[in-house]
Each structure stands twice: as structure tokens, then as C-alpha cells.
Amino acid sequence: MNAIKHIGLVIFLIGLAIFSALPVLGTFHLNEASFNNIIKEKNIKSDVFINDIKSNIVGQDFKGMQAISPKISKALDNANETHIKNKEWNKKIYTKSSDMAALIGKKSANGFIATNKGLMWLLTFGLGIIGALMFILPNVILLGKKGIKNDGIYHESSTNRGWIGWMVFIFLVSFYLVLYFASEYATNWTLLVDPISEALSGNPAGHWFVYGFMYCVVMTVMAVRMYIKYRHNIYQVFRTTSVLFFQIVFAFIIPEIMVRLQMPYYDFKNAFPLDYDFFFQWNLKDLINNGGIGIFIMVWGIVLTLVIVPIMVYFFGKRWYCSWVCGCGGLAETLGDPYRQHSDKSLFAWKVERYLIHTVLLFVLTMTAMTLYSFFSETGTVLGIKTSTVQNIYSLVIGSIFAGVIGTGFYPIFGNRVWCRFGCPLAAYLGFVQRFKSRFRITTNGGQCISCGNCSTYCEQGIDVRAYAQKGENIVRSSCVGCGVCSAVCPRGVLKLENGPEIGRINPTEILLGNDVDLMDLVNKN
Amino acid sequence: MQEHIVIIGNGISGVTTARHIRKLSDKKITIVSAETEYFFSRTALMYIYMGHMKFEHTQPYENWFWDKNRIDLKKGYVKSIDTNSKTLHFVKGDSLKYDKLIIATGSKPNKFGWPGQDLEGVMGMYHKQDLDNLEKHTPNNKVCKRAVIVGGGLIGIELAEMLNSRNIPVTFLVREDSFWNGVLPEGESQMINKHIKNHHIDLRLSTNLKEIKSDDNGNVKSIIIEETGEEIPCNVVGLTAGVSPNIDFIKDSEIEIGRGVKVNRYLETNIPDVYAIGDCAEQHEPIGNRRPIEAVWYTGRMMGETLAQTICGNKTQYKPGHWFNSAKFLDIEYQTYGWVFAKPRENEAHFHWKHHKENICITVSYRKDTNMFLGINTFGIRMRHEIFDKWLTENRDMNYVMSYLKDANFDPEFYKAYENEILTQYNNTFNTNLAPRKKSWKRIFSKA
């Protein structure tokens, strides 16, 4: 069994190595016809740029994106500089240089990778999946009887912030940096999944398709791990299945199929303000231009945020979204599960959390107010501030760096819910409802707590669950995503996530059940 | 000058007293301990060894907590108590004056004078130092080829689980003919026997330790079994044959002791201004069916809460409510509410239900004449403390408890429920025709 695991690990690492090497491999050859297509498609009017590319790139062979990409961005910069100097605004190119390079790269990739997409898929995704499953599946037997399986977590380098943890950290952060800021290097990755993308939407894949596909693959494989690890706990099995379903069907397949049907790309479960650009001008215009379905989506998006989300939180707590539906939560609960213990439990971290998450909420609401004002009054600025600047800052700082690079990249160091805990504005909103108007609570079972601290250690949201449990107090915290792991790991059966009447939900007790009744009355009175 | 309260022992009982005194008053509080600088949960020691947690996770309060609440911590081992001059003397030669003294020194592992019990590699499992010692002697199964555990109690089985988690072969010597059968009814005890063996632990029932043999360097080499004379080679011996109050340093003082420090219902000793709580306190008269010394977590906490009231001028008797407790035997969770004795006492009987396949079972104890519910043991099903506490207070009978069992279920959501199955068996056994009642929030929240 252990041999299978080790072979699996090697296979996985080979797949991962090939995948990681792809951005700098491959050959590119741009021919005249393809370039003319790009010119037409992008409506490029800059003769400077066109001539530059034609003389320096078209018809030549390049080895690796690192050879071609700098040339393209230089051509672009040169052209724009000239046009700005000459005030030829209509000729200026607004496409980002990395997007331009990605576009040209995609059209000019020709070598082995581009012609053997299926094989390359097998050598990367295929080996990764097979290797990971070989590593994970033997646990059915190796982990022994069903029960809590946390042995050795703080002895292993990978889960105790050891060197493996740091390697994972570097890999994840680099991956997100490529994705957000150097997408031309994802060109070869897009080639691997072209056949899948074409089957779904009819279009070749872009880097976001790679991301979406990978997201589903990683979640599925890691969900298998969850099923094995928590096989005694039906709640965990249920919730894992649920997030997986919503990711694959709602976040991945439906939007692609909608594109195929000439409808707007839309993830029906992605609620504003997590979906921060829902009210951006381009999106609203896009929706309006799409007629019936567009209007439906617009209404749905608003109803989702204003009605469905709070009502569901009232009945089930924010867990219905954060750990049964949401994609960010889904990745955190599958890929991130091995790292859940790294969340900071200190009072200080709780303070930081409240400042940070509410600041982001304020930020997104202000930005949206500005956006809507700009949209209806058809101006670009509000009180002298450019709306688009605010939007760009939010997209960059919150949408990309916080949610992606830090939110996921830092899993092995800060735990798996950094974004959900410190940053997500939707979580902040759900948190208000959960804290003040909800039937959800984690009930503490009288006086059974032995203060062991398993619950707090494994709470991914950094809630000091024990602090409540050892006082016999129910846990009613805005940040609780209802993952149910505190309840699962408690060796004394102290915690139960449940939805019940609002009265008695918050029960500040200082003297616990089991004591003499007079004493309880006496102390709990004051 | 504020009255100076000195507490010996920073375990759950001492710390709870300190916290509650601080809530109620402005008195000067000092906690003395020789074990660790800050309070930690002894109950979690096993999880550190098993890699579920780090030591810091076992500390329920952050390190700034004590300063902020003006609770002074003093590290040092108390050598003697002079109750006349109200002074503590420490091993290092310094001393500390008190106005009121609270003894909360907990327990120590029992040793019964076995030959070789003080060799290198023989250890109890109680203090932080024992854990460090264990880590030293049993880092893995290369250094420790086999460990022998002596004594089949709750700590013994925890130690077996710990060693098992690092694949160290374990031989588990249990004096009784079935695991913990002084407390557990037969069916349950047998289920645990099987569960232990299923984890490849070499469980030896009805087996006593005769002696521990040493190699040339004073390390453990093997043990000899009393009954058969068999020699079992091993590198480590864990002594977990129960605990007793940690009060040797009190013997020469004027404080009255028996097995523990003798206290009345107000937790007062024979000497004014000296109190004792937690594992080390022994009641003159047992309270109800409880034992005079109760070495469990929550009673230590409750004594602390009670004593804080007394110290702060509101003299309060220690009156624990209905008995309850919980434990975990490897993968099987156990809870108990009320009294279920291993063998039913006079006029008592047991109703036992066990799942046909899984390690899930309950035993309910009741009075034969009135059918009154006395207590329940549950394995693999979590139950609601509040409900059973209420039912015990209301003196409910068996028919009531069995019909309303769904109110008491505390398993996580979506778990398979067994109340119907249990009730069917009950109906068949007692020729009743009870219908299961649906769970009702209203009943759950109504007070007794």
C-alpha cells in the first residue's frame, strides 16, 4: 500500500514538473495570415505596431514565450509612445501587453505541444490526477478504522509549515501571479484544454478556462481525500458533495454552455459583492444587450443578494453559502483542508479580521455606489474621483491579490480561509445576518467540554471555539462558516451545528450545567 | 492591603478558582505551580504526542491573560506548608505568605512497589514532564520496539492509542477479566475489548505485572507477568494503574489528610483559611453515589467555581448535580448521564441495545419497581446533556425516556438515527407499544 502511495507521489510530481515547465517551453511561429486576423479582430490601427511585429516577429521561429513576449510588449510600448507623442489617440492600443502576447502566442504556437494536445494533457493533468489518486486512495486501508484522522499533522513537514509547505506556497503564489499578471505564460496550458473548451463553448481556451478546469480537477481529487478522511461523518460527506456539484455545474459547465448558446457568461451562484463586477458598466450593458436572458440574470443577481442569501442565512446560517455552495469555500475545504489548523486563533487576529473584512465590504459598497451613479448619470467621475480608477484598484488589490494570491497562495502558511475570514465582503454581509438574525448556532453540550482544544486548533476561521465550549456557551459568531469540523474533531461530543429557535440561541452562562442549580442561578444572574 | 489568596496548582481547579475570584473581587491572587509556566489542558496531552496539536494549543488562555487579570504566577515546588505562620516553603529555599490557601495539586500516577518501577523508561502519563519523557523514550518504533502498559483505565487506553499512532507495538496488561469492567456493564466492556484488539494492541486480560527487568545500563529490558511468568521484552513501561492525590508534601503539616486532603462540603480543611479542591480533595462523606475523591476534569472546575463564591464572602456548599462524564476509547466515543453501574444494584436492571454491526450501543439503567430512569451509557451516539439532566431531575420513567429519545440525540446533522430501532427492541422486551415522539425544540428548551 505504501509502495502504491510512493509511486503515485512520483507520478504526480512528474506531471506537476511538466506542467510547471510548460510556460517556458514550446515554439511559436506567427504567420502573416494569422496576424492579419488578429489585426482585424482587435481592430488595431497602429501602423507602428503592425510594422514592428511584421518585421520582427512574423515568419520567425521563437523558442518559448520568454523569447517572443518581450518583443511584443516592446513593440506595443513603442507604438503607444509614438501615438501619444503625436496625439494620435485613435491609433493607441489599449490591450495590455500580456494580453496581446497571450493572443499572439495562442495563434502562433506550433511545435510539439500545439500538435499533441491530448498527449500533453495526459502528461500533465493526466499524470497529476492518476498520481494524486494513487497517493490518496490507499488511505481507505492505511487510515484504518473510520474516525478522526489527524495523526501526525504537526509532525509532517507539509502540514506543519515545513519545507514542503513552503514549496507548495511558492508554487501556488507563482501560479496565481502568472494567471493574473503574466497570462501569456499560460499559453501552453490553454493549448492542453483547448479540446475540452471547444467541446463545451465552441471556443478555444483562454487562461481563465485553464483556471476553471484546473479548479474543478483539483477540487474533485481533493474531495476524494475528504471522503476518505471524513468517511465517518455524513455531514462532511454531504457538504463536500454539495460544493463539488456547485463548482462543476454552476461555476464551470453552465457558463460555458451559455456562451455556446450566445448568452452572457454567468455563474448563477456567484453573489454580489463577492461577484464585485456585477454592477460594472460593461457587465450591465452586456446584460441589457442580451435581451431576455440578460434581464433575467440582472434580476436574479439582485434577488440573490438581497433576498435569497439573507433568507437562507436566517434558516441555515452562512454555511449554506460558504461551505455548501461557494467556489472559494469549495477550494478551501478540499485543497485547503490539510492546512486548516494554521488559522491564527489569537484575540489580535480576531481584531484584525473585523477591521479588514468590514473595510473591504465598505470598499466594495462605495465602489458599487460610484459605479451605479456613473452608470445612470453617464459620467466617469464621482466627486472628482474616476470610477474606473477605483474599480481597477479594487480588481487588482482585492480581486486578484487578496482573493487569489494571498487567499489561496498562503494556504500552507496562514490556513485555508484567509480570504473568507479577512477579505470576502459577501462573508462580511452574511456574517451580520448570521450574528444578529439567524436560527443557526453551534450548541455546546452542557458541561462535557474538557478544554482539550481540538476544536479551536482545527477551526479554519480561527474561532477560539473552546473559549465558548468550556463555558457551556453556544457559539454564535459571524465568521463561522459552519464547516462542522470542530464538531467532528471534538473527542467528547460537545458541539453540534444546528438550526433552532432564536430564543435561547445565545446563552451566556458562566457556571455550567452539572452544578448545583442555586449556584448556576446565582452566578448567571450577574 | 488586599487579602492574598495563594493557590497551589495551576490545573483546571486552581485556575477556575482564580478566574472566578477575580470576577468577584479585587483580591491579590497568586497561583503556584512546579509543572508549567501557564495553565494547559492535561486532557490534551495525548494529542500533542499524536501530532494533532502543539503544546501551545492546549493552553486555553493566551499568555497575556494572566497579567491583564492581575493573577500572579509563581513557578516553584512547594516543599512544606506552615499553617501557623501562614507560609509556604519552596524547594529552592524561598517562601510565600498567604492569607488564604487553596490546595489544588491534582494527582500523581499510582505505583504499587513493583520491582524496577523507577528504572529509565518506566513512566506514568500525567504531567507535562511525563510527555517529554515519553517523547524521549518512544520517538518511533525503531527506538522503542515494544511498550508495555500496566493498568486498564482511561489513561491506559489513551496511552495505548498514543503509542499506536506511531506504530509502536503495545502490550496492554489489564488486571480485570474485561476492560474497565468495574465501571462498564459487560456488553460494553466486551465491545471495547474487541475494539482494542482490532487496533492490533496486544490486550492481556486478567494479567498482572510482577516485575520490570533492567539491562546493564539501568534501562528497561523486559517485564515479567505475574500469572504465567512470561517475559516480554520491551523498552518502555507505562504505569497507568490509576492516580492518587498528589499530597506528599502536606503529610508533615497540620492539615488533615486521608487518601486526599480531607474537606467538608464547603471545601474547607480542618485548618481555617486552608481549602482543597480538584483531584486532591477528599470529601468526608461521599456526595450521593459519587466517590469521595473524584479525579475528573469538570468536578475540579465546579469545585473551583464554588470555592470562589465562598472565598468572596458568599459561603456556598459544593453540590454537584447529576453525575455525567465522557471519554473516548480509540475511535469510540462514550458518554454517560446519571448512574449506570457495571452490575445493576439491588432493585435495578439494565436495558441494553447494540447495533448489529457498528460499535454503537446504549445501556439504560432503571429501577425495577417504579420503572424510574436512573442513567444511560451511550457508545457511538452523542446525547444532549441538558435533556438527561432534566429527565433525571424530573424523575422520568423508562417509557417516557424511550419515547422521547429523539429530543436527546446530539449527533451531527444527517447522521443515521437509531431511536426507532431502540424503541422497537424496548417494546419487544417489555411488551409495550410505545410510539416514538418527534424531536421538539420546545421541549428541548423548556427548563426542568
Ligand SMILES: Cc1cc2nc3c(=O)[nH]c(=O)nc-3n(C[C@H](O)[C@H](O)[C@H](O)COP(=O)(O)OP(=O)(O)OC[C@H]3O[C@@H](n4cnc5c(N)ncnc54)[C@H](O)[C@@H]3O)c2cc1C
Ligand atoms: C492523560 C490524562 C487524560 C485525562 N482525560 C480526562 C478526561 O478525558 N476527562 C476528565 O474528566 N478528566 C480527565 N483527566 C483527569 C483530569 O485531567 C484531572 O482530573 C484534572 O486535571 C485535575 O485537575 P486539578 O486542577 O485538580 O489538578 P492538576 O491538573 O493535576 O493540577 C495540579 C498542579 O499542581 C502542581 N503541583 C502539585 N504539587 C505541587 C507542589 N507541591 N508545588 C507546586 N505545584 C504543585 C502540579 O504540578 C500540577 O501542575 C485526564 C488526566 C490525564 C492525566
Ligand code: SF4
Ligand atoms: S466554529 Fe466550527 S463550524 Fe464554524 S468555522 Fe470554526 S470549525 Fe467550522
Ligand code: SF4
Ligand atoms: S474539542 Fe470538544 S472537548 Fe475539546 S475543547 Fe473543543 S469542545 Fe471542548
